[in-house]
Amino acid sequence: xxxxxxxxxxxxxxxxxxxxxxxxxxxxxxxxxxxxxxxxxxxxxxxxxxxxxxxxxxxxxxxxxxxxxxxxxxxxxxxxxxxxxxxxxxxxxxxxxxxxxxxxxxxxxxxxxxxxxxxxxxxxxxxxxxxxxxxxxxxxxxxxxxxxxxxxxxxxxxxxxxxxxxxxxxxxxxxxxxxxxxxxxxxxxxxxxxxxxxxxxxxxxxxxxxxxxxxxxxxxxxxxxxxxxxxxxxxxxxxxxx
Amino acid sequence: xxxxxxxxxxxxxxxxxxxxxxxxxxxxxxxxxxxxxxxxxxxxxxxxxxxxxxxxxxxxxxxxxxxxxxxxxxxxxxxxxxxxxxxxxxxxxxxxxxxxxxxxxxxxxxxxxxxxxxxxxxxxxxxxxxxxxxxxxxxxxxxxxxxxxxxxxxxxxxxxxxxxxxxxxxxxxxxxxxxxxxxxxxxxxxxxxxxxxxxxxxxxxxxxxxxxxxxxxxxxxxxxxxxxxxxxxxxxxxxxxx
DNA sequence: AAGGACAACTCGTTTAAACAAGTTTGATAA
DNA sequence: TTATCAAACTTGTTTAAACGAGTTGTCCTT
Numbered sequence: 001x002x003x004x005x006x007x008x009x010x011x012x013x014x015x016x017x018x019x020x021x022x023x024x025x026x027x028x029x030x031x032x033x034x035x036x037x038x039x040x041x042x043x044x045x046x047x048x049x050x051x052x053x054x055x056x057x058x059x060x061x062x063x064x065x066x067x068x069x070x071x072x073x074x075x076x077x078x079x080x081x082x083x084x085x086x087x088x089x090x091x092x093x094x095x096x097x098x099x100x101x102x103x104x105x106x107x108x109x110x111x112x113x114x115x116x117x118x119x120x121x122x123x124x125x126x127x128x129x130x131x132x133x134x135x136x137x138x139x140x141x142x143x144x145x146x147x148x149x150x151x152x153x154x155x156x157x158x159x160x161x162x163x164x165x166x167x168x169x170x171x172x173x174x175x176x177x178x179x180x181x182x183x184x185x186x187x188x189x190x191x192x193x194x195x196x197x198x199x200x201x202x203x204x205x206x207x208x209x210x211x212x213x214x215x216x217x218x219x220x221x222x223x224x225x226x227x228x229x230x231x232x233x234x235x236x237x238x239x240x241x242x
Numbered sequence: 243x244x245x246x247x248x249x250x251x252x253x254x255x256x257x258x259x260x261x262x263x264x265x266x267x268x269x270x271x272x273x274x275x276x277x278x279x280x281x282x283x284x285x286x287x288x289x290x291x292x293x294x295x296x297x298x299x300x301x302x303x304x305x306x307x308x309x310x311x312x313x314x315x316x317x318x319x320x321x322x323x324x325x326x327x328x329x330x331x332x333x334x335x336x337x338x339x340x341x342x343x344x345x346x347x348x349x350x351x352x353x354x355x356x357x358x359x360x361x362x363x364x365x366x367x368x369x370x371x372x373x374x375x376x377x378x379x380x381x382x383x384x385x386x387x388x389x390x391x392x393x394x395x396x397x398x399x400x401x402x403x404x405x406x407x408x409x410x411x412x413x414x415x416x417x418x419x420x421x422x423x424x425x426x427x428x429x430x431x432x433x434x435x436x437x438x439x440x441x442x443x444x445x446x447x448x449x450x451x452x453x454x455x456x457x458x459x460x461x462x463x464x465x466x467x468x469x470x471x472x473x474x475x476x477x478x479x480x481x482x483x484x
Numbered sequence: 485a486a487g488g489a490c491a492a493c494t495c496g497t498t499t500a501a502a503c504a505a506g507t508t509t510g511a512t513a514a
Numbered sequence: 515t516t517a518t519c520a521a522a523c524t525t526g527t528t529t530a531a532a533c534g535a536g537t538t539g540t541c542c543t544t
Contacts, residue, residue, distance in 0.1 A: 003504095004527065025458070030494065041529050046495090054296070056422045059458050063494050063536030067458040069420065071361070119313070178311065180298045180478045185427040185447040185470040203445040203470075205427040216267070216301050216309040228427040228445070235477060236422045245534095246497065272524065283499050288525090305506030305524050 009038050010048035017057055017070050027065040028058070056236025096135050103195065104130040105157040107149065118146050118221035119210055125149040129160050132195050135230065139197045142204075142225040151219035174213050181209030183233060192225055201228050251280050252290035259299055259312050269307040270300070298478025338377055345437065346372040347399040349391065360388050360463035361452060367391040371402050377472065380439045384446075384467040393461035416455050423451030425475060434467055443470050 013034075016022055029037070034045040049066060052058045057070040091098035108114070110124040120126060126146045133141035145164070147155060152168060159167045168174040188202045196204070204225040211220040255276075258264055271279070276287040291308060294300045299312040333340035350356070352366040362368060368388045375383035387406070389397060394410060401409045410416040430444045438446070446467040453462040 006527080032494085041531095042495095043530090044528065047527090053420075056420060059420050059454055060495065061456060061458060061536090062496065063538085065494060065537095069422075069454055069458065069460075178295075178298060178301050178478065178480050180311075180476065183425060183447075183475040183477065184473070185445055185468075187443070187470075201429070201445075203427055203443075205425075205447075212301055212311055214303060216303060216311065218311075226427075228429075231426070233425040234422065235425065236420065238420050248497080274524085283501095284525095285500090286498065289497090302525065303506090304526065305508080307507095307524060 005040055006044050006047040006051075009034075009040070009045065010051050012038075013048060014052060014057065017052070017068055018072070022068045024068055024071050026068045028068065030065060054236075054238065091135070098136075099134045100161050101132045101134070102129065102157050102160045103132060104128065105160055110146075114146070119218060120146065120148065120221065127152065127155050131160060138227075138230075139195060140227040140230045142192060142195050144223045144225075146221040148217070148219040151213065151217055174219075177212050177214050179209050179211045181207055183207050185228075186225070196225070196227055198227055199229075203228060205231055205233075207233075247282055248286050248289040248293075251276075251282070251287065252293050254280075255290060256294060256299065259294070259310055260314070264310045266310055266313050268310045270310065272307060296478075296480065333377070340378075341376045342403050343374045343376070344371065344399045344402045345374060346370065347402055352388075356388070361460060362388065362390065362463065369394065369397050373402060374437050380469075380472075381437060382439070382469045382472045384434060384437050386465045386467075388463040390459070390461040393455065393459055416461075419454050419456050421451050421453045423449055425449050427470075428467070438467070438469055440469055441471075445470060447473055447475075449475075 013028070022028055028034075028049075031042050031045050031049070035042050038045065049058060049060070053060060057068065058066050059069045060066045106128050108126050108128045110118070110120045110122055110126055112122060114120060114126070115122045125148075127149060129143075129145040129147070131143040131145070132139050133143065145160075147164075149155075151174070152164075152172070154172075155164070155167070165176065169176065184206050186204055186206045188196075188198055188204050192198065192204055193202075198204075205228050206223060206225050208223040209221070210218050211222070213219050255270070264270055270276075270291075273284050273287050273291070277284050280287065291300060291302065295302060299310065300308050301311045302308045348370050350368050350370045352360070352362045352364055352368055354364060356362060356368070357364045367390075369391060371385075371387040371389070373385040373387070374381050375385060387402075389406075391397075393416070394406075394414070396414075397406070397409070407418065411418065426448050428446055428448045430438075430440055430446050434440065434446055435444075440446075447470050448465060448467050450465040451463070452460050453464070455461050
């Protein structure tokens with residue numbers, strides 16, 4: 001429920017772009033025009049526009065106007081980098097049928113090796129989870145999760161098989177905020193080959209990262225190893241003025 | 243030269259974080275504190291802070307303060323996703339010795355195939371460039387560029403061997419603004435194996451994308467194929483409130 | 485016809501103020 | 515001691531206004 005004013009404005013304009021009312025190359029109505037249309041100040045309009053700019057939808061041009069540079073997706077890429085989206089959410093959005101199989105679910109204590117890899121302090125109690133994600137009948141993602149037990153009480157295999165994020169947000173009332181991820185291409189391990197339907201591929205796209213909650217506590221470290229032909233990360237960047 | 247007020251504030255705080263004055267887990271001085279320190283309004287402070295938040299340095303917490311979640315890099319990754327940085331710039335930043343070899347430099351007309359791949363209109367005059375980038379003696383990146391001739395007049399092999407971006411920005415006075423990139427892992431082609439020092443790898447990390455200038459013209463399409471052990475893309479995301 | 489000045493637009497930055505809402509702390513009351 | 519409550523913080527949102535600077539088109543002059 002958006003109690004903010006800029007958020008529905010942002011969604012409205014985004015909707016207009018995605019539905020093709022404003023096409024690639026078009027200029028949007030001016031900021032002043034929008035202040036009238038949405039009955040708000042220029043600041044609020046600019047806030048909505050800046051979100052779309054950061055997403056690569058818009059290119060503001062000093063003195064000229066705001067141009068649309070969004071082009072509809074080629075489809076086919078499940079994930080979009082630049083957002084935090086769980087597997088279940090991404091699947092739902094793309095309308096494909098997906099399932100999750102929990103391979104390992106156990107409790108561990110962080111040792112030196114885990115500390116180096118994940119950043120959790122040595123001695124912390126963690127849930128260690130391995131899951132395989134299927135799109136249709138094909139195993140496409142191999143997930144390894146470390147969750148901080150103190151922040152994620154009551155986590156169970158049955159929850160891991162559904163959506164951990166939904167549990168954390170809806171049941172525990174946790175707010176997930178920021179993540180920092182590293183994307184690399186890696187040689188497929190024996191375990192990858194065993195668990196994933198790699199077909200002729202012998203490499204994976206790995207996305208590893210830490211996730212923070214709204215209390216500033218890093219409560220999750222995850223590595224997702226993707227079958228290369230089913231994933232593509234889209235990122236948009238705005239060049240820094242020096 | 244920053245004529246803006248928030249930019250030096252942003253850099254100052256960033257510097258404080260990177261130099262360790264404020265460490266991982268610490269809370270920054272409050273916004274009001276900063277308004278005094280920098281002699282500006284809260285809006286201006288918040289603008290600087292929001293940049294650092296978007297970069298994954300900070301986690302603002304309603305009612306509590308702004309926490310530092312930045313951790314110094316593991317080093318070793320040449321590129322950081324989330325910015326537009328040329329090869330020459332990235333190399334310079336990391337202090338490594340790099341060279342570029344131009345393999346192909348020619349003029350072409352966009353046909354249907356090029357149009358589908360790059361998004362340039364059919365019939366457009368383009369520069370087609372292939373380059374290999376070396377770090378030390380090792381060939382680590384295979385770049386394929388398409389530049390719109392009308393927007394990049396005077397482009398020459400000698401420029402391609404140095405830095406095209408420097409030419410565009412400094413000589414032509416162009417402003418590079420936004421890019422949209424797709425990151426995928428791909429099987430190494432014969433040409434990859436021929437040109438890159440892949441060692442035992444038979445796959446590459448491909449980053450393909452379009453670049454716009456400040457006039458909203460897409461003037462470049464580039465695909466960079468990276469040797470997998472020398473690259474890592476770091477991305478930070480802030481979860482959308484729904 | 486060509487060129488220049490200018491007005492009227494555009495977006496970019498900053499100030500100032502007010503209120504909302506979440507968190508912490510400490511004083512007070514039970 | 516414990517529980518409650520309010521004050522004093524924190525960040526989040528929005529308004530309003532002013533000025534700066536880049537772009538475009540018009541009109542007037544040459």
